[in-house]
Amino acid sequence: MEVLRQYWSLTKPRVVALIVFTALVGSLMAVDGVPDATQARNAALGFLGIWLAASSAAAINQLLDSRIDAKMARTSWRPIVVGQITPARALVFALVLAAASMALLWSWVNPLTAMLTFASLIGYAVVYTVFLKRATPQNIVIGGIAGAAPPLLGWAAVTGMQGRWDWAHALLLVLIIFVWTPPHFWALAIFRRADYARAMVPMLPVTHGVEYTRWQILLYTLLLVAVTILPYAIDMSGLFYLGGALVLGAMFLWHAYRLLDPPDEFYAMRVFNYSIVYLMALFAFLLVDHWLLPYLQPAPALEFVPEV
Numbered sequence: 001m002e003v004l005r006q007y008w009s010l011t012k013p014r015v016v017a018l019i020v021f022t023a024l025v026g027s028l029m030a031v032d033g034v035p036d037a038t039q040a041r042n043a044a045l046g047f048l049g050i051w052l053a054a055s056s057a058a059a060i061n062q063l064l065d066s067r068i069d070a071k072m073a074r075t076s077w078r079p080i081v082v083g084q085i086t087p088a089r090a091l092v093f094a095l096v097l098a099a100a101s102m103a104l105l106w107s108w109v110n111p112l113t114a115m116l117t118f119a120s121l122i123g124y125a126v127v128y129t130v131f132l133k134r135a136t137p138q139n140i141v142i143g144g145i146a147g148a149a150p151p152l153l154g155w156a157a158v159t160g161m162q163g164r165w166d167w168a169h170a171l172l173l174v175l176i177i178f179v180w181t182p183p184h185f186w187a188l189a190i191f192r193r194a195d196y197a198r199a200m201v202p203m204l205p206v207t208h209g210v211e212y213t214r215w216q217i218l219l220y221t222l223l224l225v226a227v228t229i230l231p232y233a234i235d236m237s238g239l240f241y242l243g244g245a246l247v248l249g250a251m252f253l254w255h256a257y258r259l260l261d262p263p264d265e266f267y268a269m270r271v272f273n274y275s276i277v278y279l280m281a282l283f284a285f286l287l288v289d290h291w292l293l294p295y296l297q298p299a300p301a302l303e304f305v306p307e308v
Contacts, residue, residue, distance in 0.1 A: 006079040007093060010062055011055035018276065019150050023050045025283040026151030026173055029290050030158040030166065039158050045108050046157025050150060052101035053117045059094035060125035063087055065133075072195035094125075105157070113156040120149040137207040140185045148177035151283075169236055173286075177279070179224045183217040183256060184275040190214070190259075190268040214260050217271070221256040225249035228282060237289045244285035248278050 027043040028035070035043060062069065062080055066087065069075035079085040085093075098121060105114035123146030132139040151173035159166050186204055189196060190213055193205040205213045228249055232242040255271045262268065 006084045010059045010079055010085060010090060010093065011097075012058035012062070016051065016054045016058060018280065019054045019147070020047060020051045021280060022173070022177060022283055023047060023150035023154035025287050026154030026170060027158045028154075028287055029151075029169070029173070030155040030163075033291075035158070042109050042157050043154070045104060046113055046154055049101045049105035049109060049113070049157075050117060050153050052097045052104070053121045054150070056094045056097035056101060057121045057125040059090055059097065061129050063090045063094065064125070064129045068199045068201060071199040072192070074192055074195055109157045110160050112160055113153060116149065116156055117153050120146050120153065123149075133201060135202070137202045137204045139202070140182050140189075140204075144178050144181035145174075147181060148174045151177070168234075172230055172234070172236065173283075175230075176224070176227055176282070179220060179227050180275065180279055183220045183224065183252075184272065184279070186213050186217050186220075187259070187268045187272040187275065191266070191272070217259060218253075218256040221249075221252050225253060231286065237286055241285045241289035244289075245282060248282055248285075252278050 024043070024047055027046055031039050062078055065075075066078070066080045069078050070081045075081065080087060080090055098118075101121075102114050102118060105117055124143070128139065128143030128146060132143045136142070152170045155161070155166060155170035155173075161167055161170070189203040190205045190210055193203065193210065196203040197206045204216065225246075228245040229242065231237040232239070232245070252274065255274050259267060259271050
């Protein structure tokens with residue numbers, strides 16, 4: 001049981017849970033009304049395949065970052081760092097998960113979903129982890145596209161991206177997560193800046209200072225609020241979603257503004273934690289507005305037409 005827990009922690013389960021939740025919302029947003037049997041099957045299998053790929057990417061990330069992780073208090077407990085899992089076994093585990101994901105998506109869902117998922121896996125596990133993370137303080141911004149892809153993957157699993165508006169609607173969900181990622185992660189980076197400096201990772205608070213990063217968080221949060229209005233603006237969602245997005249966005253803006261002059265050092269972590277709740281709630285509002293709310297409304301009354 002202890003060995004299973006170690007391998008489970010290698011997949012970053014809490015991070016992956018948020019990833020696959022947005023993928024699930026993407027797959028359910030792709031259809032109008034209740035999915036038919038084929039759509040439900042593809043959504044379920046796509047969910048499983050995306051979860052396997054995300055878990056593989058997380059394991060590869062821990063393998064490649066093990067030297068950095070050893071220098072950071074936040075990650076010094078990870079199983080490869082403390083020797084609970086050897087690098088060779090971690091690599092085999094990650095490759096098995098990736099192979100299972102690709103086989104499942106290619107054979108039982110559709111090749112497009114498999115290719116997009118593979119590109120996302122490589123983007124995060126290799127391009128971001130090996131190159132961007134160590135090369136530029138804009139690593140989160142540039143590399144964020146890989147972490148933002150799950151709604152597109154879920155959408156592709158159900159429709160194959162053959163509908164007229166599939167790409168536009170799915171990529172809008174990707175854009176929301178893409179813009180959300182910098183204020184989300186930079187809040188954590190502010191709190192953990194000493195760790196990143198010790199590990200020589202050029203996160204924005206390390207290279208440009210905390211005050212500059214705080215302003216960047218506020219600016220990106222303003223952009224995020226604007227982007228989250230777009231689903232309503234293009235008739236992808238209704239007033240229920242818009243109201244939820246505006247309330248959630250106002251709270252995020254308040255946190256970002258208060259972070260400019262925080263009450264204590266831990267406030268950056270409160271902003272980070274709220275950003276997670278924000279994204280989950282925002283996608284939940286999208287789903288309720290699109291899929292569940294119409295079925296909770298009463299049926300229209302029958303109109304009486306007198307006989308002539």
